[in-house]
Amino acid sequence: MQPVIDFLLNYWPAAIAIGCVAFLAKVLFDVVTATSIDKTKLALKLAPVICTIGTFLVWELFCKALNVSTFVLPAPSTIISATWEFRRQIGLHSFHTAWMTLAGFGLAVAFGVALGLVLGASRFFYAGFYPLMVGFNSIPKVAVVPILVIWFGVGWLPAVLTAFMISFFPIVVNVATGLATIEPETEDVLKALGASKLQIMTKVGIPRSLPYFFGSLKVAITLAYVGSVIAEYNASRFGIGNLMARASADFNVPLLFASLIALAILGVAMYMATVWLENRMTGWAQRSSFAAG
Numbered sequence: 485m486q487p488v489i490d491f492l493l494n495y496w497p498a499a500i501a502i503g504c505v506a507f508l509a510k511v512l513f514d515v516v517t518a519t520s521i522d523k524t525k526l527a528l529k530l531a532p533v534i535c536t537i538g539t540f541l542v543w544e545l546f547c548k549a550l551n552v553s554t555f556v557l558p559a560p561s562t563i564i565s566a567t568w569e570f571r572r573q574i575g576l577h578s579f580h581t582a583w584m585t586l587a588g589f590g591l592a593v594a595f596g597v598a599l600g601l602v603l604g605a606s607r608f609f610y611a612g613f614y615p616l617m618v619g620f621n622s623i624p625k626v627a628v629v630p631i632l633v634i635w636f637g638v639g640w641l642p643a644v645l646t647a648f649m650i651s652f653f654p655i656v657v658n659v660a661t662g663l664a665t666i667e668p669e670t671e672d673v674l675k676a677l678g679a680s681k682l683q684i685m686t687k688v689g690i691p692r693s694l695p696y697f698f699g700s701l702k703v704a705i706t707l708a709y710v711g712s713v714i715a716e717y718n719a720s721r722f723g724i725g726n727l728m729a730r731a732s733a734d735f736n737v738p739l740l741f742a743s744l745i746a747l748a749i750l751g752v753a754m755y756m757a758t759v760w761l762e763n764r765m766t767g768w769a770q771r772s773s774f775a776a777g
Contacts, residue, residue, distance in 0.1 A: 492575065493572045493575040496571065496575045497567055497571050504533075543559065547559035555737050562738050563738055563742050563745060566736075566741070567745065570739055570742065574743060577723050577726065577727040577743075578747075580640075580723045581712055581713065581716065581723040581725070581747070581750065584643040584644050584712045585712040585754075588647025588708050588712060589705055589708040591652075592647070592655055593701070595652060596704075597655065600655060601659060601663065601690075604659060604661070604662065604689065604693070605685055605689075617653060625714060629715050629718050629719055630718075632715070633718075633719045639719075639720065640720065642715045643711075643725075644712070645715075646715040647709070647715070648708075648711070649711065650714075651705070652704075654704045655704050658693075659696065659700070662696035665692065666684070666688060695766045698761070698762035698766055702758050706751050706755060709747060709754075712725070713725040713728075716729075717729050724743050724746060724747050
């Protein structure tokens with residue numbers, strides 16, 4: 485097992501680069517061989533790649549043309565070199581951050597869905613608990629990290645709990661909103677046909693709230709990464725946040741940016757996984773022009 489781990493830590497940047505090239509080659513091949521109708525859909529798939537490459541090219545040219553100091557803003561080529569130089573550290577800490585984020589995100593989904601169902605099904609609980617949740621969500625989570633350290637010590641638990649707290653609110657609100665959007669007329673008709681409150685929720689309310697739920701997941705997963713990195717930066721010995729703290733202490737700006745790029749890749753990967761799952765489960769709720777191909 486150890487040789488496999490060493491191989492992944494040493495060559496994960498090359499694997500990502502090969503994957504990007506393969507994806508780009510496939511999309512270009514599809515564009516060349518597709519019909520005029522399909523080319524529009526393929527162009528939309530290619531747009532993120534073009535915009536990303538264009539952004540990094542402009543960034544590179546800006547740094548080279550104005551001779552910007554690496555200490556101020558390293559060029560993408562410098563960041564790539566730093567990524568390869570510190571690939572083992574970045575890979576190891578990224579793996580730790582991903583696990584902490586997914587753990588906190590999983591807790592947020594479980595508790596968020598449960599509380600969202602309760603709030604969406606009861607106007608009393610919605611009116612009672614919603615102001616409390618708004619107040620809790622208004623508290624900067626970075627201010628909560630010292631309290632978590634006092635309670636649980638320095639380690640992985642503050643990162644998990646911070647990721648949970650920062651991603652919990654969007655899930656609760658969207659699930660409750662999805663359930664609350666059932667038209668009173670529809671509910672009256674179903675009751676007249678003999679449907680119980682539970683049947684209305686399970687047969688109509690929950691399916692109706694799925695688009696809201698997956699919309700909240702796309703927001704929550706990126707927020708979860710923010711929460712875990714905040715906690716790692718202040719109260720952990722591992723993770724991308726801790727790596728960034730040490731790079732900042734050493735004035736290693738290229739490593740700082742390389743860590744940010746690694747974090748962005750993790751966030752995009754989880755976002756795309758959520759979008760894929762959303763398209764498979766709620767394709768019926770999407771307009772045809774935005775549905776998955």
